Amino acid sequence: MDLTLDGLSVVTDGKKLLRDLSLNVTDGRCVGLVGPNGSGKSTALKCIYRALRPSSGTVRIGEQELSRLSMRRSAQLVAALAQDGEVELDFTVEEVVALGRTPHIRGNQVLSTRERELCERAMEQLDISHLARRGVLTLSGGERQRVLVARALVQEPTVLVLDEPTNHLDVRHQIELLSLLRVTGLTTLIVLHDLNLAAAACDQLGVLSDGRLVASGAPEKVLTPELVHDVFGVRASVVSHPLTGDPQLLYSLAPPSPNGSETSCLSPGH
Ligand SMILES: Nc1ncnc2c1ncn2[C@@H]1O[C@H](COP(=O)(O)OP(=O)(O)OP(=O)(O)O)[C@@H](O)[C@H]1O
Numbered sequence: 001m002d003l004t005l006d007g008l009s010v011v012t013d014g015k016k017l018l019r020d021l022s023l024n025v026t027d028g029r030c031v032g033l034v035g036p037n038g039s040g041k042s043t044a045l046k047c048i049y050r051a052l053r054p055s056s057g058t059v060r061i062g063e064q065e066l067s068r069l070s071m072r073r074s075a076q077l078v079a080a081l082a083q084d085g086e087v088e089l090d091f092t093v094e095e096v097v098a099l100g101r102t103p104h105i106r107g108n109q110v111l112s113t114r115e116r117e118l119c120e121r122a123m124e125q126l127d128i129s130h131l132a133r134r135g136v137l138t139l140s141g142g143e144r145q146r147v148l149v150a151r152a153l154v155q156e157p158t159v160l161v162l163d164e165p166t167n168h169l170d171v172r173h174q175i176e177l178l179s180l181l182r183v184t185g186l187t188t189l190i191v192l193h194d195l196n197l198a199a200a201a202c203d204q205l206g207v208l209s210d211g212r213l214v215a216s217g218a219p220e221k222v223l224t225p226e227l228v229h230d231v232f233g234v235r236a237s238v239v240s241h242p243l244t245g246d247p248q249l250l251y252s253l254a255p256p257s258p259n260g261s262e263t264s265c266l267s268p269g270h
Pocket of ligand 1: 012017040043
């Protein structure tokens with residue numbers, strides 16, 4: 001089912017964090033939300049997983065308006081990975097992954113064989129099977145991040161929202177995770193800071209700046225040097241990936257000038 005954000009605005013303490021955001025993620029597609037720090041990406045995702053109530057606007061999954069559904073029904077439809085998702089209880093990895101089934105079970109009901117197999121498969125896909133009996137508090141940041149993605153997958157949601165899921169992951173696990181997301185068939189909205197990974201992993205990108213959607217569309221249409229300059233204040237060259245054709249940005253650090261001071265690679269005014 002499609003995920004539709006329709007005119008979402010969030011105002012907190014008189015500050016507009018999100019301004020009239022409308023965005024559609026087509027059924028089974030992956031849309032990347034990118035933008036500078038503080039541009040409203042996490043705020044938008046929080047409205048989808050109902051950690052935040054928008055001041056105006058709606059979130060729909062198919063024809064269903066999320067705010068009209070029970071929290072339990074919402075959790076059956078939407079799985080979320082929050083930014084730097086914390087796990088405070090010292091559960092084992094397999095227990096945390098199994099928590100993904102919570103919206104689907106009642107009380108102390110035990111998991112079915114199918115559900116246990118689902119958990120095992122997700123742990124294999126996220127390369128954490130060998131950690132199954134470890135306490136989550138003993139894990140590295142990247143290991144813990146993979147546990148939380150596995151938990152989101154076993155939720156068997158219709159819509160997946162992920163806030164910087166590649167945080168803490170080494171390059172192999174970044175690529176494995178984003179490759180996996182492409183084959184899940186889930187309607188996915190994902191916040192990524194790495195524009196090159198976003199271009200490779202997402203069918204469409206939405207660019208937020210100061211709470212406003214300033215560009216959206218296919219990565220090759222959106223990621224232009226002008227856009228990167230205007231939104232991020234950085235000079236970049238755009239090249240085409242030799243194997244996939246995806247747009248890839250090349251940046252250069254400011255070279256030291258002969259007198260020892262640095263010249264700037266930032267755009268004037270930033
Ligand atoms: N409860 C709040 N009260 C006031 N301001 C807030 C609140 N929550 C978020 N903000 C501000 O709203 C803006 C958008 O925050 P948000 O976390 O959505 O940005 P982001 O694009 O996800 O940033 P980052 O890339 O740094 O994760 C920021 O300036 C943040 O400081």
